[in-house]
Amino acid sequence: xxxxxxxxxxxxxxxxxxEFEDLYVAYIVGLTQLGLRVxxxxxxxxxxxxxxxxxxxxxxxxxxxxxxxxxxxxxxPRFNMPLELGLALYRSHATKGRHRVYxxxxxxxxxxxxxxxxxxxxxxxxxxxxxxxxxxxxxxLRQPGDVTTVPEMLISFRAVQxxxxxxxxxxxxxxxxxASVFHDLTVAALVESQKLIESRVPTHRR
Amino acid sequence: xxxxxxxxxxxxxxxxxxILGLSSERVAAVRSxxxxxxxxxxxxxASRAASTISFRKKGRSGTSSKVCGKR
Numbered sequence: 362x363x364x365x366x367x368x369x370x371x372x373x374x375x376x377x378x379x380e381f382e383d384l385y386v387a388y389i390v391g392l393t394q395l396g397l398r399v400x401x402x403x404x405x406x407x408x409x410x411x412x413x414x415x416x417x418x419x420x421x422x423x424x425x426x427x428x429x430x431x432x433x434x435x436x437x438p439r440f441n442m443p444l445e446l447g448l449a450l451y452r453s454h455a456t457k458g459r460h461r462v463y464x465x466x467x468x469x470x471x472x473x474x475x476x477x478x479x480x481x482x483x484x485x486x487x488x489x490x491x492x493x494x495x496x497x498x499x500x501x502l503r504q505p506g507d508v509t510t511v512p513e514m515l516i517s518f519r520a521v522q523x524x525x526x527x528x529x530x531x532x533x534x535x536x537x538x539x540a541s542v543f544h545d546l547t548v549a550a551l552v553e554s555q556k557l558i559e560s561r562v563p564t565h566r567r
Numbered sequence: 568x569x570x571x572x573x574x575x576x577x578x579x580x581x582x583x584x585x586i587l588g589l590s591s592e593r594v595a596a597v598r599s600x601x602x603x604x605x606x607x608x609x610x611x612x613a614s615r616a617a618s619t620i621s622f623r624k625k626g627r628s629g630t631s632s633k634v635c636g637k638r
Contacts, residue, residue: 368575368586396577398586421569461571504577505568520601525599544587545597551580552601558577 370398370546372421374445375405376430377538385537386525386546387424387491390470390518391498393550394509394557397423400446403540415448422460423502424449428476429489443476450479463501465494508561509554517553524549 371392375385392399400421405413418424426446431439452460464484466472472484485500486494495514503509521528525537528549534542578586584594 368583369573393583394577395574396575398583484594499570500572501570504573509577524600528597531600532597541614544589545593547583547587547591548580548594548597549601551578551583552598555579 366395367502368398369421369422370447372403372418372424372433372445373399374424374426375401375448376427376439376440376442378430381430382537383431383491383522384427384487384489384494384496386522387494387518388427388554389543389546390550391495391514392425393504394514394517394546394554395498395502396504397502399543399547403538403543414445418452419446419450420459423463424452425463425465426459427465427487428484429465429487430470431475444478445519446479465497467493491515509557511531513557517550520553521546521549529548 367373373388373392375381377385388389388397400417401418402414403408405417424445426442426516428442429444433439446462446464448463449462449466453462461539462482464476464479464482464535465487466484467487467489469486472482474478485497492511492515495511495518499509499511528545529535529537529542531540532541532545536542537546580594580598581591584591
């Protein structure tokens, strides 16, 4: 009989735009390969959205907030990511630090200026690269036995990236940021992860 | 700052699929996509890739989608 495992989960607070697609895939692959379930606001409808977001943060063990693209878009500042960071920080306060909050940025020292209230939190600087995201994730999270390496995560990232057109077609999504595609990306990342795990076992005979 | 050690092993695709409420057929379809080598060399594959690229470019220059409108 199949036993349902409890899997720790992470609330992922990132921008959803074309320019961020590579890093979006990098986050999904990296977090999934570390064994986490990724909670994102992709499937949250506009009605009751704030309540749903609070619920997602509540049920997540950690949250990751990428503040690399909060600058104004078409003259309008992007407040959603700092807003969700604030919700998560309150969640962390209310749970006495059990909900862990991690911040990612592309440029060093920028959060000290943009979000100086969180100066006690050292952001992970990814320099706008998938490798930077993976390295940041490995700095803050690890599997028991510490098996997954950044180069392995990058191999999986590239494998998933090559299959994005097919995965998107299969899920029937127009954008990578649709819930159906997002779910398939997490499964695809685990397929790659399994290949890596199997490749580590030198001889596996039945 | 020390890294947090995750309390569960990495799940299999099937285990995650169950948690996410995905059907086993869907998980199998993703598995199949990830298992097949890239089909760039065939003419059919090339045209499919080209159409996808043109779709992506169109999406980039077009109006924002439902999802992108959020942030």
